[in-house]
Amino acid sequence: MESIRHKRWVKGSHFVITLSFLALSFSGFVILMSHPRLYWGEVGNDLTPALFELPISRNYHHGGWEKSEPFFKTANSPVSAGRTYDIFNQNGWGRSTHFLAAWFLVITGVIYLLAGFFSGHFRRNIWPRIKELKPGLLWHDLTDHFRKHISAENRSQYGLLQRCTYFGVIFFLLPLIALTGMTMSPAITAGYPFLTKMFFGVQSARTIHFFASVALILFLLVHIIMVVRSGFKRNILAITIGKQNGKKTDQQA
Numbered sequence: 001m002e003s004i005r006h007k008r009w010v011k012g013s014h015f016v017i018t019l020s021f022l023a024l025s026f027s028g029f030v031i032l033m034s035h036p037r038l039y040w041g042e043v044g045n046d047l048t049p050a051l052f053e054l055p056i057s058r059n060y061h062h063g064g065w066e067k068s069e070p071f072f073k074t075a076n077s078p079v080s081a082g083r084t085y086d087i088f089n090q091n092g093w094g095r096s097t098h099f100l101a102a103w104f105l106v107i108t109g110v111i112y113l114l115a116g117f118f119s120g121h122f123r124r125n126i127w128p129r130i131k132e133l134k135p136g137l138l139w140h141d142l143t144d145h146f147r148k149h150i151s152a153e154n155r156s157q158y159g160l161l162q163r164c165t166y167f168g169v170i171f172f173l174l175p176l177i178a179l180t181g182m183t184m185s186p187a188i189t190a191g192y193p194f195l196t197k198m199f200f201g202v203q204s205a206r207t208i209h210f211f212a213s214v215a216l217i218l219f220l221l222v223h224i225i226m227v228v229r230s231g232f233k234r235n236i237l238a239i240t241i242g243k244q245n246g247k248k249t250d251q252q253a
Contacts, residue, residue, distance in 0.1 A: 042201035
């Protein structure tokens with residue numbers, strides 16, 4: 001069976017992005033526990049209607065508010081109210097960790113994109129051909145993955161479904177999660193206000209950021225399952241020390 005030996009820049013970026021994403025997922029969950037409500041538009045807080053609320057901490061559906069009071073004597077005046085219960089709040093270290101891990105992900109991702117373009121890695125291994133993008137071919141590849149009918153001669157190459165998935169993650173989900181994350185930063189949107197317009201408001205960007213994160217976590221889980229099913233030891237060796245026998249190709253796990 002042919003084996004894969006990845007280039008060093010692929011291995012290095014894969015390692016850093018994986019660690020960064022794990023740190024982002026954990027710290028992001030902690031941040032979401034502090035305020036498990038998602039909104040659509042420019043503003044949102046505990047006293048405004050939420051798009052939906054997540055039951056992930058004691059801050060969920062608390063209902064513990066004192067009587068609300070308006071700031072001004074106008075119909076559209078913002079209101080204020082004090083909480084009557086002890087909230088879960090770990091925003092300090094969670095936001096700092098999230099922000100630090102995000103920069104590792106963004107910088108490494110940019111390096112990976114530049115190397116992938118200039119080395120021809122994306123053209124050879126990631127971009128699906130137009131003639132391959134047929135519903136019948138995609139369905140056939142999908143059923144083969146479920147039935148584990150992956151021919152030995154193709155295990156050193158990306159399949160059609162695999163390339164389409166990697167293409168979507170690299171060129172859509174990861175840029176989307178980075179841009180929506182930047183939109184939630186007042187310092188960044190002060191210099192680049194078009195971001196809030198692009199994502200229909202800061203709170204809309206936060207909601208899109210959440211769904212993009214869920215999609216990436218699902219991708220990671222499926223990715224791990226496929227790594228195990230297609231040969232865990234062989235795949236781990238390929239993306240780490242790379243000591244395998246057989247013909248070697250330059251691809252990414």
